[in-house]
Amino acid sequence: MEDEKKSYQQVMKATSLFGGVQVLRILVTVIRSKVMAALLGPEGVGISNLLTRPLQLITTATQLGLDKSAVKEISSKYKQGDEVKAYRMIAILKRLVWITALIGAVFTIVFSGVLSKFTFDSYEYTYTFMWLGLAVVFNQLAMSNLAVLQGLRKLTFLAKANIYGAIAGLLVTIPLYYYFKLDGILPAIVATSGFVFLFAYFFAKRTVKAHASVTNSVVLSEGKPMIKLGLALSFSSIIGLTVAYLILVFVRTKGGEIEAGFYGAGIVILNTYVGLIFNAMSTDYYPRLAAVCNDLKAVVKTVFEQAFIAILLITPIVIIFIAFAPLLITLLYSAEFEPSVSLVRWGILGMLFKAVSWSIGYVIIAKGDSELFTKTAIGFNSVLLLLNLIGYHYWGLEGIGVSLLIYFVIHYIGVCILTYYRYGFKMKTEFYPVFLICLLLSVGAFGATYIQEEVLKYGILVGLIVISSLYSFRLLDTKIGFKSFLDTILKRKK
Secondary structure, eight states, rough: OOHHHHHHHHHHHHHTTTTTHHHHHHHHHHHHHHHHHHHHHHHHHHHHHHHHHHHHHHHHHHHEEEEEEEHHHHHHHHHHTTHHHHHHHHHHHHHHHHHHHHHHHHHHHTHHHHHHHHSSSTTTTTTHHHHHHHHHHHHHHHHHHHHHHHTTTTTTHHHHHHHHHHHHHHHHHHHHHHHGGGGGHHHHHHHHHHHHHHHHHHHHHOOOOOOOOHHHHHHHHHHHHHHHHHHHHHHHHHHHHHHHHHHHHHHHHHHHHHHHHHHHHHHHHIIIIIIHHHHHHHHHHHHHHTTTTTTHHHHHHHHHHHHHHHHHHHHHHHHHHHHHHHHHHHHHGGGGGGGHHHEEEEOHHHHHHHHHHHHHHHHHTTOHHHHHHHHHHHHHHHHHHHHHHHHHHHHHHHHHHHHHHHHHHHHHHHHHHHHHHHHOOOOTTTTHHHHHHHHHHHHHHHHTTTSSSSHHHHHHHHHHHHHHHHHHHHHHHHEEEEEEHHHHHHHHHH
């Protein structure tokens, strides 16, 4: 029983939602979004999204998924106690990333005109895309150093590298937006990427005490497994980013930069503020799951613990965003972004299903099953693209929100079926009553938003927030001794 409690506490500790680092990360994102909305308006937010989407796509496409595959290789060697091989894989990774970073920069420069025309239906942004080649280099070098920190389980350094880089980027971004308005978007993107790289490099250098020397032949021979898995992971990521890019361009084509700004704001809320839980958990979850991937019993236990904590943490957040979406969007952006409300309310319901399918889906990655991972990436993202295009074409931003909910339900069912027949994985039955209660509370909150009487509506919504929070707290306290866990965290902070 004590071992089980420690296991749950490890998940909670890794999530770090109650630590100052995660709070600061949220605040940085909030301030950046607010500043951009206030100084640049929906159009500026739309242009920024239209630049960052292809930047992410090019970075991922040319990086070959090395940031993900390297975590698996480094963590497995490090967990086995073979630091020599772990440091050797780090040296191989760094050599490979320099090559992929240069390829990414050259690609961006060569195809800058094509990217400008396709994204904005104009060649006006050709030179802008050329300069984004520098951001591609910074992003790739940063990701390789962050992968080293994650693989070696230096989660504190990993979190600090991200937050310090984000804060430094923010401090530069604000005056750029203030003095140069829309012209400040490009230097802000490049500067933020540059600072994240500098801090990632600094903390990785502090972590890696020994340096292995490798030749080009060693890089090619011993780096093959990492490249092979990385290619599969990269391909699937490219599919996802391509779909996101196509949807954004589709929205811009039909609705213009301002509509793209509304769409981008809604997606940022879903992926950043709510998705923060997934990002926080993944830093520890992936290497931990990869280490036990050949033991089905251990895999089931690890996935159950992750999904259990994820669903309990996310439910109160989902209900809060459903209840106060108009107010939160105004606070995070401005009143101009009110059209994003319907997208957020529908889409955030899907986060409950994502919390489960996300936890289960990592089994495929941890096992290195590149064939299945590639096929599922193509299949699921094709469904997402089709649903989003249909949803926006007929019902606008609300249609995208509904299509996201439908997609996450389909994804959840699909992942459960695939992992069961492929690996014999089956979630513990004790998880489903908890999931059902969380789902009913969230659906109840969504239904309450349609009540016309304001006092009754918000009375029910506040009541559901309290109930969901108490329910999550009680179950977490049962599993991990939540009160003592929080006391320990608070004492440590003091």
